[in-house]
Amino acid sequence: MCRTIPSGVLGRLARFEAMALTTVLDAALDRAVAPGYTRLGSSLRRRWWPADPEPGCLVGRRVLVTGATSGIGEAMAASFAELGATVHLHGRNPAKVAASARALRLSHPGAEVVEEICDISDLDAVRTWGAELAERLPALHGVVHNAGTMTRERTESAQGHEMSLAAHVLGPHLLTHLLAPTLAVEPASVVWMSSGGMYGAGLRTADADEIEYRTGSFNGVQAYARTKRMQVVLAEAWAHRLAPDATLVTSMHPGWVRTPGVSEHLPAFDRITRPTLRTPTDGADTAVWLVATRPESHAPHFWHDRAQRPTTAGWQRDEDPARVASLVSYVAEATGTPPLA
Ligand SMILES: NC(=O)c1ccc[n+]([C@@H]2O[C@H](COP(=O)([O-])OP(=O)(O)OC[C@H]3O[C@@H](n4cnc5c(N)ncnc54)[C@H](OP(=O)(O)O)[C@@H]3O)[C@@H](O)[C@H]2O)c1
Numbered sequence: 001m002c003r004t005i006p007s008g009v010l011g012r013l014a015r016f017e018a019m020a021l022t023t024v025l026d027a028a029l030d031r032a033v034a035p036g037y038t039r040l041g042s043s044l045r046r047r048w049w050p051a052d053p054e055p056g057c058l059v060g061r062r063v064l065v066t067g068a069t070s071g072i073g074e075a076m077a078a079s080f081a082e083l084g085a086t087v088h089l090h091g092r093n094p095a096k097v098a099a100s101a102r103a104l105r106l107s108h109p110g111a112e113v114v115e116e117i118c119d120i121s122d123l124d125a126v127r128t129w130g131a132e133l134a135e136r137l138p139a140l141h142g143v144v145h146n147a148g149t150m151t152r153e154r155t156e157s158a159q160g161h162e163m164s165l166a167a168h169v170l171g172p173h174l175l176t177h178l179l180a181p182t183l184a185v186e187p188a189s190v191v192w193m194s195s196g197g198m199y200g201a202g203l204r205t206a207d208a209d210e211i212e213y214r215t216g217s218f219n220g221v222q223a224y225a226r227t228k229r230m231q232v233v234l235a236e237a238w239a240h241r242l243a244p245d246a247t248l249v250t251s252m253h254p255g256w257v258r259t260p261g262v263s264e265h266l267p268a269f270d271r272i273t274r275p276t277l278r279t280p281t282d283g284a285d286t287a288v289w290l291v292a293t294r295p296e297s298h299a300p301h302f303w304h305d306r307a308q309r310p311t312t313a314g315w316q317r318d319e320d321p322a323r324v325a326s327l328v329s330y331v332a333e334a335t336g337t338p339p340l341a
Contacts, residue, residue, distance in 0.1 A: 024047040037196055037255040038276040042285070042305055049306040053292035059084035063291060064133075064179075066120055066172070068145030069096035071259025076144060077104055077113075079288040086112035088133075090147070092119040098103050102220040103247055108254040120147045121166035121176055121337060124292070128176030139185035142291035145172035145231070146193040150265040153219040161334065162213045164220075168227040169234060174335040176238055176249075184245035189291040192235040192251040194228045194302070199313045201225035203233060203320065205327040221263075228253075230312035233324055234331065236300045237340040248294050257283030 029236045035041055062081045066072040069091035077087045081104055089104065091097040094117050101113045118129040133140075149167050156165035176190060183190065204226050209215045211230075213223050235251035242249055256262075258277035263270045270277075289295075289306050297303070312318060332339040 004251070020090050036305075037341065038273070039278045039282065041051070041255060041274065042278060042282050045305045045307075050289075050293070050295070051180045053083055053289060056084045057292050058141070061142070062088060062093070062137060062308060063134065063142035063144070064116065065089060065144045065146055066090045066175075069093065069100045070288045071255055072257055072283040073262050074100050074103075074145075076146065076284035076287055077231040078107060079281060079284055080142075080291070081108040081111040083112070083163065083288070083292055084132050084255075085142070086114065088114045088116050090116040090118065090120075092117065092147075118156070120171035121149075121161075121163060123157070123161075123166070123170060125155075125158070126174045127178070130175045133179055134182045136228075137182050139188075140179060140182045141186060141188045142177060142191070143176070143183065143189075144191045144193060144287045144291065146262065146287070147172075148193065148195075148224075150220050150261075152215060152220050152221070152223045161221060164223040164227040165212060165230070169230045169331060170334055171240075172231070173234060173331050174337060175270075177337045180242060180245070180247070183242070183247045184264045187246045187294060188248070189293075189294055190235075190242070190247060190249045191287045191290050192231045192249075193287060194231045194235075194251045194253050196224070196253045196304070197221070197225040198212045198228035198232055198311075199252070201229045203229055203323045205230070205330065206329060207326070230327055232300065232302055232326060233319060235302075237315065237328055239297070239299065240271050241340050247298060248290075250290050250297055250301045250303055252286050252290065253266040253309075254278070254283035254286065255304065259283070 008234045058080060063085045063170050064090050065073050065077045068077040068089040073158060077089050089097060097117055101115050104113050106109055118125050120126060149163065151163050155163045157163055161170055201222060204210050232251045235249055239249035255278050256273060257280055258274065259280055286303055286306055290303060300311045302309050328340050
């Protein structure tokens with residue numbers, strides 16, 4: 001005997017099943033790493049991920065992209081301009097900044113592009129530029145801490161900090177501190193561009209020597225991954241601090257993206273994975289979407305392909321609160337800013 005099921009119920013059931021299937025598929029891509037991080041991951045997820053930002057949704061808004069003279073940052077600046085934002089295009093090399101700004105104005109006639117120059121690893125330079133920027137801008141609606149680097153040998157910044165730490169953690173932290181009041185004027189977003197590489201590194205912050213990678217033999221890829229892990233932890237602390245100001249703070253990873261940085265720093269990886277790598281625009285997508293749509297976000301605020309992701313892989317423990325506290329206090333001391341927690 002046939003039972004009649006109302007079509008509304010059938011429709012809801014089908015939608016529920018489709019949602020359950022995409023959730024499982026999405027999580028499987030994430031766990032499997034390689035397929036999820038390559039262009040396959042984003043091309044599949046694009047079928048079910050949240051809607052694109054509305055065209056023109058950033059008209060009248062200002063967004064700062066650090067490290068916008070190459071790769072993901074350069075593509076991101078173009079995507080923000082596409083949505084109508086005034087783009088503060090940052091780099092450390094004036095000639096590169098001028099060239100990227102010129103290219104952006106050519107590709108997006110009418111785009112408002114402001115050139116910003118500062119070595120993000122140099123805390124004195126960041127202090128001067130960040131204070132001047134805060135003074136100059138009436139409001140700022142987005143900052144993407146995108147600038148990134150990798151060194152072969154242990155090198156030090158102008159103030160004597162290990163270079164990955166200075167460029168990925170200390171400089172962006174100080175800049176966030178200086179820009180926080182300008183970000184608080186209207187609802188805003190701060191995005192920390194981390195890396196899936198951070199899954200391969202625990203929080204190594206027991207003491208100053210460990211944070212500065214003065215102990216053990218130096219490995220540039222490890223230094224990179226450790227500081228990318230620190231970015232995720234610090235972003236969560238900033239999210240907590242700036243929530244009352246309606247400033248959304250998140251971190252994310254872009255997957256594996258074909259950029260000059262990857263060709264230069266990881267040539268073997270680049271050679272092997274090249275056909276599968278994402279385009280820089282694809283790598284920039286989630287940062288642009290986060291700033292443009294300000295989605296609801298829950299701690300630990302780590303995103304990839306327009307969805308929140310775990311910050312630890314299956315075999316890893318959650319962050320040790322003592323190591324988080326050690327990092328937060330070191331960063332405050334090194335940058336001369338009040339502790340976050
Ligand atoms: N590509 C990937 O597969 C991938 C994967 C995971 C995470 N990421 C992250 O995505 C971000 C962008 O990477 P990318 O692949 O696009 O790299 P990229 O092509 O090397 O671009 C890096 C940008 O950061 C700038 N930069 C580096 N050090 C700086 C400093 N001290 N001060 C100011 N600017 C500085 C560079 O400027 P110069 O041109 O002057 O050096 C450049 O504009 C990085 O944070 C990276 O860790 C990338």
